[in-house]
Amino acid sequence: MEPIEIGLWVTGIMLVMVVAGMRVAFAAASAGLIGLVWIFWAKFGYAPDKFTKALTVSVKVAGQVPHSKVSSQALSLIPTFILIGYLAYYAGLTKALFEAAKRWIAWLPGGLAVSTVFATAGFAAVSGASVATSAVFARIAIPEMLAIGYNKQFAAGVVAAAGTLASLIPPSAILVIYAIIVEQDVGKLLLAGFIPGAFSAVVYVTLIVGIAMVFKNVGPPVTGFTWRQRFEALPAALPIIFVVVIIICFVYNPFGDQAWGTPTEGGALGAFVVFCMAIYNGMKWEQLKSALLETAKLTVMIFTIIWGVLIYVRFLGFADLPGAFSDWITSLEMSPMVILICILLAYAVLGMFMDAIGMLLLTLPVVYPAVMALNGGESVAAADSAFGMSGTMCAIWFGILVVKMAEFCLITPPIGLNCFVVAGVRDDLTVQDVFRGVMPFFIADGVTIALLVAFPGIVLYLPSLAG
Amino acid sequence: MATSAAVLEDGSLISRLDGQLLRIEQALALVSGLAVFSLMVLAVVSVGGRNAFNAPLPGYVDWIEQAMPLIAFMGISYVQRDGAHIRMDIVVAALKGRALWLFELISVLLILLLMVALVWGSWSHFGRSFDFAAPLWSRDSSIDISLPIWPAKLLVPVAFSVLSLRLMLQVWGYGRALILGLKHPVAVPLIQSAAAQAAAEAEQLSGADNGTANSGTED
Amino acid sequence: TEWNVSVWGKRRAFTEHVERLAELVSEKTNGEFTLNISYGGLSKNKENLDGISIGAFEMAQFCAGYHRDKNPTITVLELPFLGVNTLDEEVAVANAVYAHPAVQADLARWNAKLLMTSPMPQYNIVGTGDPRATLESFKDMRVRATGGIGKAFAAVGAVPTSVTATEAYNAMESGVVDTVAFAQHAHLAFGTINRADWWTANLNPGTVNCPVVVNSDAYDMLSDSEREALDGSVEESIAHYLDNYGALLSKWDDVLTEKGVQKVEISEEQLAEFRTVAADPIREAWISDMSAQGIPAQELYDLVMDTLADTRK
Ligand code: NA
Ligand code: NA
Numbered sequence: 001m002e003p004i005e006i007g008l009w010v011t012g013i014m015l016v017m018v019v020a021g022m023r024v025a026f027a028a029a030s031a032g033l034i035g036l037v038w039i040f041w042a043k044f045g046y047a048p049d050k051f052t053k054a055l056t057v058s059v060k061v062a063g064q065v066p067h068s069k070v071s072s073q074a075l076s077l078i079p080t081f082i083l084i085g086y087l088a089y090y091a092g093l094t095k096a097l098f099e100a101a102k103r104w105i106a107w108l109p110g111g112l113a114v115s116t117v118f119a120t121a122g123f124a125a126v127s128g129a130s131v132a133t134s135a136v137f138a139r140i141a142i143p144e145m146l147a148i149g150y151n152k153q154f155a156a157g158v159v160a161a162a163g164t165l166a167s168l169i170p171p172s173a174i175l176v177i178y179a180i181i182v183e184q185d186v187g188k189l190l191l192a193g194f195i196p197g198a199f200s201a202v203v204y205v206t207l208i209v210g211i212a213m214v215f216k217n218v219g220p221p222v223t224g225f226t227w228r229q230r231f232e233a234l235p236a237a238l239p240i241i242f243v244v245v246i247i248i249c250f251v252y253n254p255f256g257d258q259a260w261g262t263p264t265e266g267g268a269l270g271a272f273v274v275f276c277m278a279i280y281n282g283m284k285w286e287q288l289k290s291a292l293l294e295t296a297k298l299t300v301m302i303f304t305i306i307w308g309v310l311i312y313v314r315f316l317g318f319a320d321l322p323g324a325f326s327d328w329i330t331s332l333e334m335s336p337m338v339i340l341i342c343i344l345l346a347y348a349v350l351g352m353f354m355d356a357i358g359m360l361l362l363t364l365p366v367v368y369p370a371v372m373a374l375n376g377g378e379s380v381a382a383a384d385s386a387f388g389m390s391g392t393m394c395a396i397w398f399g400i401l402v403v404k405m406a407e408f409c410l411i412t413p414p415i416g417l418n419c420f421v422v423a424g425v426r427d428d429l430t431v432q433d434v435f436r437g438v439m440p441f442f443i444a445d446g447v448t449i450a451l452l453v454a455f456p457g458i459v460l461y462l463p464s465l466a467g
Numbered sequence: 468m469a470t471s472a473a474v475l476e477d478g479s480l481i482s483r484l485d486g487q488l489l490r491i492e493q494a495l496a497l498v499s500g501l502a503v504f505s506l507m508v509l510a511v512v513s514v515g516g517r518n519a520f521n522a523p524l525p526g527y528v529d530w531i532e533q534a535m536p537l538i539a540f541m542g543i544s545y546v547q548r549d550g551a552h553i554r555m556d557i558v559v560a561a562l563k564g565r566a567l568w569l570f571e572l573i574s575v576l577l578i579l580l581l582m583v584a585l586v587w588g589s590w591s592h593f594g595r596s597f598d599f600a601a602p603l604w605s606r607d608s609s610i611d612i613s614l615p616i617w618p619a620k621l622l623v624p625v626a627f628s629v630l631s632l633r634l635m636l637q638v639w640g641y642g643r644a645l646i647l648g649l650k651h652p653v654a655v656p657l658i659q660s661a662a663a664q665a666a667a668e669a670e671q672l673s674g675a676d677n678g679t680a681n682s683g684t685e686d
Numbered sequence: 687t688e689w690n691v692s693v694w695g696k697r698r699a700f701t702e703h704v705e706r707l708a709e710l711v712s713e714k715t716n717g718e719f720t721l722n723i724s725y726g727g728l729s730k731n732k733e734n735l736d737g738i739s740i741g742a743f744e745m746a747q748f749c750a751g752y753h754r755d756k757n758p759t760i761t762v763l764e765l766p767f768l769g770v771n772t773l774d775e776e777v778a779v780a781n782a783v784y785a786h787p788a789v790q791a792d793l794a795r796w797n798a799k800l801l802m803t804s805p806m807p808q809y810n811i812v813g814t815g816d817p818r819a820t821l822e823s824f825k826d827m828r829v830r831a832t833g834g835i836g837k838a839f840a841a842v843g844a845v846p847t848s849v850t851a852t853e854a855y856n857a858m859e860s861g862v863v864d865t866v867a868f869a870q871h872a873h874l875a876f877g878t879i880n881r882a883d884w885w886t887a888n889l890n891p892g893t894v895n896c897p898v899v900v901n902s903d904a905y906d907m908l909s910d911s912e913r914e915a916l917d918g919s920v921e922e923s924i925a926h927y928l929d930n931y932g933a934l935l936s937k938w939d940d941v942l943t944e945k946g947v948q949k950v951e952i953s954e955e956q957l958a959e960f961r962t963v964a965a966d967p968i969r970e971a972w973i974s975d976m977s978a979q980g981i982p983a984q985e986l987y988d989l990v991m992d993t994l995a996d997t998r999k
Contacts, residue, residue, distance in 0.1 A: 017577070018554075018555055019555060019557075019558060020558060020559075020570065020573075020574070021554055021555060021558055021559035021570060021571075021574060022554065022574045022577060022578070023547075023552040023553065023554045023574075023578065024552070024553050024554055024555070025552055025553070026552070026577070026578045026581055029581055029585070030577055030578075030580075030581045033581065033584060043688075053741075057740055057741050057742060059584045059585075059587050059588040059591075060588050060591050060592070060740040060742070061588075061737070061740060061742045062584070062585060062588050063584075063585055063587065063588015063589040063590070063591055063592050063623075064588070064589075064592045064729075064733060064736060064737075064740075066536075066539075066540070066585070066589060066623050067536055067589065067592060067619065067620050067622075067623050068592075068730050068732075068733055069730070070535050070536055070539040070540070071532040071533070071535045071536060071619065072532065072535065073528050073531050073532060073849065073853070073862075074853070074856070075535065076506055076531050076534075076535060076538075079503040079506060079538050080503070080506060080507060080510070082503075083503050083504070083507065183852065185855070185856055185859060186856060186860070187856075187859060187860050188859075260514070260518065260861065261513075261514050261517070261518075261860070261861050261862070262860040262861065262862050263860065264510060264531075265510045265513065265514045267510075268506065268507045268509075268510030268511060268514075269510065269511055269514055271507050272507055272508075272510075272511045275507070289497070289500075291500075292497065292500025292501060292503065292504060293493075293496055293497060293500050295500055295503050296496045296497070296499035296500035296503065296538070296541075296542045296545075297496065297542060297545065297546055297549075297551060299499065299503065299538055299539070299542075300496070300499060300538075300539065300540070300541075300542035300543050300545070300546050301546050301551060301552055301553065303538070303539035303540075304539075304543055304546070304552060305552075305553065306539075307539070314728075316727075317724060317726075317727030317728050318690070318727070318728060320722075320724075320727070322727070378696070517828075521826050522826060523826060523828050523845045523847065524845075525845050525846075527847060528847055528848065528849060528862070591740075592736070595736055595739060601755065601979065602978075602979065605755045606755050606756060607753050607755055607756050608753060608754055608755040608756075610751070610752060610753075610832055610836075610846075610848040610849075610850075611832075611836060611846045611847060611848045613754060613755070615755070
């Protein structure tokens with residue numbers, strides 16, 4: 001059997017294991033190991049006495065991957081970004097941010113929902129994980145919305161959808177993972193996420209205001225805050241801005257030629273500032289311990305998926321599946337834009353059944369080279385390319401599109417993690433309620449993605465400034 | 468604190484073993500968490516040294532690469548104990564009784580098989596970097612300050628061995644449930660409905676909220 | 687016979703001999719013996735020797751400075767200020783060292799057999815901002831420089847902060863390092879030249895040694911004609927590599943102009959001082975360290991010097 005056929009069979013085996021409920025990380029790693037054994041044994045002509053050798057080589061190749069792939073300076077971003085989120089919660093930053101947003105902008109139609117989106121976008125600038133963001137805001141924002149007579153499904157939907165902003169607006173663990181898989185500039189990608197993230201927030205807000213104006217009972221405005229009250233709410237929320245500025249200066253320094261350091265260092269410094277604030281606000285060892293344990297748990301979970309999937313990816317390398325898929329895609333007699341749209345639609349379908357990080361790790365090693373080839377190669381000039389942008393820019397643009405798709409899958413049924421989390425906050429909300437409430441936001445996300453595809457400038461403006 | 472609500476306990480041998488192992492697992496997970504914390508401190512020291520005193524930290528990248536395995540692997544068994552590694556439970560959530568235990572049993576058996584293989588593979592990876600005859604026993608070293616890499620590589624088979632122990636316990640737990648037709652077996656993570664799961668997470672957050680002196684004002 | 691070859695990055699001057707070797711071997715055996723070259727799909731570059739030792743692939747390229755303890759003997763070729771001036775001299779000294787029994791025994795621990803070198807010119811540094819033209823200005827500079835070159839910079843107060851070649855651009859871009867030491871082709875291939883404001887034209891602290899090795903068992907299992915095709919193609923592949931690299935070097939000044947990169951000349955006094963501080967102490971430390979491990983270090987160093995003298999006759 002040809003290596004490529006083996007690649008397809010093993011991929012099938014993996015999907016069966018995943019659907020049957022095996023933990024995704026271990027299903028991918030098992031498939032990778034089985035695939036390696038198959039490839040090596042095939043290389044030895046399936047000689048019965050060579051099976052042990054094929055097994056030994058495969059086990060040793062697979063056994064390298066966890067340490068090898070995890071010991072990376074770039075991946076050290078992930079735990080730091082997760083730690084920030086937990087510490088920010090303990091420091092009371094989340095609550096303060098929502099309070100300030102409420103006093104300043106809740107006078108709009110659908111005011112509290114609008115405030116929730118903006119507060120979440122602000123929190124997204126220090127938090128790198130969507131699910132955590134939704135969980136935090138579900139506790140803070142939903143009760144207030146319900147108290148003034150919001151439709152409960154709508155209130156839940158707002159929080160579930162707004163949580164996804166955390167992965168576009170930097171810092172973002174998932175953008176970093178994309179950058180690492182495709183070997184692109186982490187700083188530029190994080191920078192590129194900023195405008196699309198803010199843009200998504202604006203689209204959400206427009207939608208909310210529109211809905212609130214049509215259906216009067218959906219979300220009444222909240223008025224009556226004095227300017228004094230508005231300014232009083234700011235100091236408590238200000239530290240977030242401080243942290244944001246630090247992170248931006250480390251990712252891309254707007255004041256000078258050189259960034260102050262790496263995104264990792266920026267994240268770490270941000271986490272340190274938030275840590276000091278949490279201590280100032282009275283955090284005790286027991287709470288710090290909980291924050292650390294929860295950080296460890298989420299980090300380990302993510303890293304297990306990373307190395308598990310990378311064992312499978314190592315097998316794909318031996319089967320040369322990425323090369324074959326890329327050849328197939330470029331040989332299709334369709335316009336590159338149509339193919340790209342098909343790829344994005346495929347992500348929407350796949351995303352219904354998978355979690356975001358697992359989906360990217362699984363698909364990118366195959367899909368990314370194909371998209372780059374579609375555009376005309378890694379080093380193509382903008383003038384000669386299919387999408388009218390250089391190879392580097394295409395990598396960034398596609399990255400943002402894919403991450404937006406991955407975020408979309410966090411709110412789509414049947415597996416939409418954000419919705420699960422939000423549903424748990426109040427006993428009177430079921431998962432079905434949240435899925436129903438989040439549906440209008442599918443339209444918003446569809447519009448956002450269409451605009452990002454049609455006007456790549458939204459994504460590429462900031463990174464192109466960075467040179 | 469951790470969501471251990473999904474794992475039932477009683478006084479039986481398997482449950483006591485589960486408790487013993489959990490203590491080890493929690494300690495290891497805390498090591499992971501402390502390693503994240505030290506990563507943060509390391510970055511602050513490095514940035515501060517470089518920008519404030521123009522004295523960069525030698526071997527900064529080397530140290531990060533050494534710390535990463537500590538973060539990534541030590542808690543792996545703890546996460547498996549709570550059933551928190553991500554999976555798609557559409558199919559298993561529809562199963563009940565013996566059929567469910569059978570699926571779970573096959574699943575953990577496969578993972579156990581995988582982990583035994585990976586203990587072997589990662590041990591051999593460690594072995595290639597270790598040499599009793601060499602200075603610092605090192606046969607593989609980091610680029611800048613030549614730190615021996617074998618201690619970091621050794622963490623992998625160690626963490627995977629603990630996970631293998633956990634998996635053996637879960638094989639026992641699910642096997643027992645399958646044979647005896649138990650409804651609520653101990654020492655294995657039980658599937659919660661999606662809503663119950665989310666409730667557990669929310670509860671976790673509200674628990675966290677209690678001790679926080681909040682700076683926001685109430686209306 | 688089909689061999690997998692693990693290299694990294696993308697196709698560039700540094701991998702041209704491997705590409706040429708694959709063509710020649712396939713031609714000479716009428717397609718009976720093929721080399722599949724994989725750029726990063728089979729292994730991480732720091733682990734290519736592990737992959738050879740396991741038998742995961744049959745041929746691989748790696749750099750000695752990525753992991754000194756894996757290959758102590760060939761680090762002799764990475765000592766700073768060895769005085770190797772041309773790529774031909776680089777090939778000659780590498781061949782001599784690779785033929786030494788102690789070196790072969792060192793690599794045999796990885797089940798590896800040295801096939802050929804990847805000769806590279808002196809590693810000079812690129813940086814941003816004001817040019818660094820004095821030893822004084824090297825103090826506290828974070829420089830991506832592996833092996834002996836890194837040690838040389840450390841000797842004048844710089845802080846080697848190294849990542850592998852594939853990560854160098856990111857490190858420079860994000861400020862992990864101020865400067866990157868590379869050969870010309872790598873400044874081009876890994877994009878560091880695009881970030882640079884200046885390049886040192888005559889610092890010439892030394893170079894890095896990156897051999898291509900084969901798995902010994904796989905090599906022994908080749909048929910006679912296949913082995914002959916492989917061994918017989920090495921010389922021509924290296925010749926092709928040197929031509930290609932020569933062409934690249936002749937265009938280098940144009941590249942600098944095009945990218946607006948300033949050529950920095952360092953004064954003779956400064957260079958002399960650099961050599962005094964770095965060359966002798968680092969070499970002596972290397973010889974005593976390696977001798978303590980039972981490696982004939984002095985002998986290897988003398989071999990390099992003698993070969994160099996012979997080549998120049
Ligand atoms: Na974020
Ligand atoms: Na989904």
